[in-house]
Amino acid sequence: MMLRALSADWLKIRGKGLWFLVFLGPLGIVAMQGLNFGLRFDYLTKEYSDDLWGGLLDNIANYVPVALYLGGTLLCSMIANVEHQTSAWKQLLALPVSRTAVFMAKLLLCLLLVAVSCLLLSAGSVILGLILGFKMDLIPWGDILRIGFMSYLATLPVLILQLWLSLSFRNQTLPVSIGLTLSMGSLFATFLTEFMPLTWPYLAWNAPNPIWFSGAGLLLGMLLIVPSAVHFARKDVA
Amino acid sequence: MLIYEVKNMGETVINTKSLLKKYGGRAAVDHLNLKIDKGEIYGFLGPNGAGKTTTIRMLLGLITPTSGSIEVFGQDLRKNKLQILRRVGSLVESPSYYGHLTATENLEAIRRIIDAPKSRIAEVLKVVSLTGEEKRPVKGFSLGMKQRLGIAAALLGEPELLILDEPTNGLDPSGIQEIRSLIKRLPEEQGITVLVSSHLLSEIEQMAGTVGIIRQGQMVYQDTIANLQLQASGEMRLAISEPEAAMFLAKRRGYEGTLQEGRLILSRMNDARVALLVKELVENGHAVYRVEERRQSLEDFFLQVVEGGAS
Ligand SMILES: Nc1ncnc2c1ncn2[C@@H]1O[C@H](COP(=O)(O)OP(=O)(O)OP(=O)(O)O)[C@@H](O)[C@H]1O
Numbered sequence: 001m002m003l004r005a006l007s008a009d010w011l012k013i014r015g016k017g018l019w020f021l022v023f024l025g026p027l028g029i030v031a032m033q034g035l036n037f038g039l040r041f042d043y044l045t046k047e048y049s050d051d052l053w054g055g056l057l058d059n060i061a062n063y064v065p066v067a068l069y070l071g072g073t074l075l076c077s078m079i080a081n082v083e084h085q086t087s088a089w090k091q092l093l094a095l096p097v098s099r100t101a102v103f104m105a106k107l108l109l110c111l112l113l114v115a116v117s118c119l120l121l122s123a124g125s126v127i128l129g130l131i132l133g134f135k136m137d138l139i140p141w142g143d144i145l146r147i148g149f150m151s152y153l154a155t156l157p158v159l160i161l162q163l164w165l166s167l168s169f170r171n172q173t174l175p176v177s178i179g180l181t182l183s184m185g186s187l188f189a190t191f192l193t194e195f196m197p198l199t200w201p202y203l204a205w206n207a208p209n210p211i212w213f214s215g216a217g218l219l220l221g222m223l224l225i226v227p228s229a230v231h232f233a234r235k236d237v238a
Numbered sequence: 239m240l241i242y243e244v245k246n247m248g249e250t251v252i253n254t255k256s257l258l259k260k261y262g263g264r265a266a267v268d269h270l271n272l273k274i275d276k277g278e279i280y281g282f283l284g285p286n287g288a289g290k291t292t293t294i295r296m297l298l299g300l301i302t303p304t305s306g307s308i309e310v311f312g313q314d315l316r317k318n319k320l321q322i323l324r325r326v327g328s329l330v331e332s333p334s335y336y337g338h339l340t341a342t343e344n345l346e347a348i349r350r351i352i353d354a355p356k357s358r359i360a361e362v363l364k365v366v367s368l369t370g371e372e373k374r375p376v377k378g379f380s381l382g383m384k385q386r387l388g389i390a391a392a393l394l395g396e397p398e399l400l401i402l403d404e405p406t407n408g409l410d411p412s413g414i415q416e417i418r419s420l421i422k423r424l425p426e427e428q429g430i431t432v433l434v435s436s437h438l439l440s441e442i443e444q445m446a447g448t449v450g451i452i453r454q455g456q457m458v459y460q461d462t463i464a465n466l467q468l469q470a471s472g473e474m475r476l477a478i479s480e481p482e483a484a485m486f487l488a489k490r491r492g493y494e495g496t497l498q499e500g501r502l503i504l505s506r507m508n509d510a511r512v513a514l515l516v517k518e519l520v521e522n523g524h525a526v527y528r529v530e531e532r533r534q535s536l537e538d539f540f541l542q543v544v545e546g547g548a549s
């Protein structure tokens with residue numbers, strides 16, 4: 001039932017700018033670092049001379065958390081708006097499909113789109129490194145894959161919170177404002193305690209044990225799905 | 239309060255008991271008992287804000303009643319919501335659509351969820367006369383076309399119960415006529431039960447078999463259209479020679495009425511009583527020039543009920 005709802009959602013987001021956003025995020029980060037390395041090539045290659053790929057990935061990773069938060073906020077809002085805009089909820093939720101399935105389909109759609117972004121980021125990082133002339137046989141494939149995905153797992157709590165807020169409020173001002181505030185807050189992750197989920201995407205790359213923070217994000221995310229889905233299933237539909 | 243028991247002729251499709259929905263302490267729907275039989279076209283009438291849409295939202299499981307119960311197809315809506323909804327098609331208030339998608343894509347988005355055959359899309363588009371427009375983005379549709387698309391969406395799953403909230407909203411006269419005849423056809427051809435709401439009696443008078451009138455969340459009148467028409471039928475006017483004497487005679491025979499501008503205005507007249515009175519008047523030497531029925535229009539009657547004359 002959820003897959004049916006997902007396939008309907010897949011059709012509904014056509015031409016709504018979601019795919020544009022999915023590409024814009026990772027390509028933006030890669031382009032920015034392309035500029036950074038391009039302009040300061042001699043300085044940076046000397047600085048990172050013993051691990052060129054590592055240096056590039058560290059620079060990219062700095063912008064991953066904020067990009068994930070921002071992109072996630074906007075994606076959630078756009079997904080919800082497809083139904084809010086022309087009050088399509090009353091039609092959708094009067095169909096023989098459980099509300100939980102509808103909620104999970106929207107969540108899955110959002111997760112899939114962000115995952116595509118993460119893959120694009122990995123691909124973009126490799127291509128940028130090669131363009132900069134870094135050695136092909138030194139590519140740290142593990143880190144390349146982790147660059148997006150480790151932080152991605154750590155952003156799940158906020159992503160699910162944003163989806164729930166966006167689905168709950170017809171007017172997207174509040175959800176988007178909260179998302180923007182959280183995104184900005186994540187820039188100051190180094191000054192915050194590691195008990196704040198907001199810092200996890202940063203720590204999921206930079207901490208000595210990054211896997212802990214990805215794991216914590218995944219776990220808290222899963223836990224948050226339950227109340228969000230229950231609320232969505234019970235609320236009155238205008 | 240004027241509540242008439244509707245004869246139970248067959249299977250009951252919708253049955254609500256003491257349905258209540260409160261918003262901030264105010265009852266939008268107030269202990270409503272709604273009973274709709276299979277194959278019936280039920281006209282759900284009431285002025286703006288009476289609680290029609292709120293009732294329909296509860297019937298579709300979109301909002302939760304504060305208290306009371308809803309049975310559809312003999313099943314409890316709370317327990318068997320999805321089984322019930324599989325057999326229901328609905329259109330609630332303003333049309334729902336995805337503006338950036340074409341008419342076909344809109345229906346496809348629904349079809350994927352209810353798993354109807356693909357061929358059904360072209361069928362329902364034809365039924366609502368949207369064939370030829372299916373490749374255009376719906377945001378460019380007129381209100382009436384969007385409304386038709388909504389009806390097409392409601393029909394997509396071949397429902398046994400169709401719940402339409404003001405389906406003719408925004409349609410032009412020929413569109414209204416078209417939808418009206420479509421709605422009339424459904425019970426005859428496919429045994430579908432239809433609940434259709436409106437705030438105009440004239441709009442559903444010609445299609446509904448039974449009407450329920452709701453005011454401030456309460457059912458104030460429920461009966462068949464035939465009985466409603468009888469209720470609303472009004473007075474007899476007799477143009478006659480020597481009216482005073484005639485009035486005197488009529489009163490002595492137990493007729494109720496008044497004398498206005500030299501005419502007898504008599505109320506509560508059925509065919510037999512009219513025939514009897516005319517016969518007597520003629521036998522007493524009066525010349526009867528004219529016997530006219532002055533009908534109160536149904537709309538007047540409706541207004542009278544709605545404005546609280548009946549509570
Ligand atoms: N979500 C809500 N919050 C508060 N009050 C509401 C809500 N929904 C409906 N109401 C109130 O309930 C009453 C009934 O509204 P409803 O929409 O059911 O009327 P209606 O009969 O459909 O009217 P119309 O002919 O205008 O469509 C109104 O007084 C309305 O203000």
Ligand SMILES: [Mg+2]
Binds near residue numbers: 290291292331403
């Ligand atoms: Mg209404």
